Amino acid sequence: MVMFPIRCFSCGCVISEVYEEYVSRLKNGEDPNAILDDLGIKKYCCRRMYISHRLDKDGRELFDDIMEY
Template identity: 75%
Template sequence: MIFPIRCFSCGAVISEVYEEYRTRLKNGENPEEILNDLEVKKYCCRRMFASHRLDNDRELFDDIVEYK
């Protein structure tokens, strides 16, 4: 799935910090510290990052496109 632009619960814009979150996560940083540094404070927004799939540099969208 493509990362959402807004949080599904509160509607806050969250996509603007996704690339930095993804990069720092791949560098081995703690997700909690990354979200704190990026000032993602609401638990509903944090959930959007925690539940998004990051697997071998492929997103779910990449897998779906193969079956088009």
């Protein structure tokens, strides 16, 4: 199991609160950017935390190395 960070690495904002909703909507095939807009994740640094965390085709959670970005 991949743990999602509780806080944004860059600004320290708590980002885990809406994570479960984000993942459930992602599994429904919604666009990540649209979900983040809806959830009020506005800062680019925080959005990056979500967008780099995604599901593979089998629905498993992946967390790309943040240093790639």
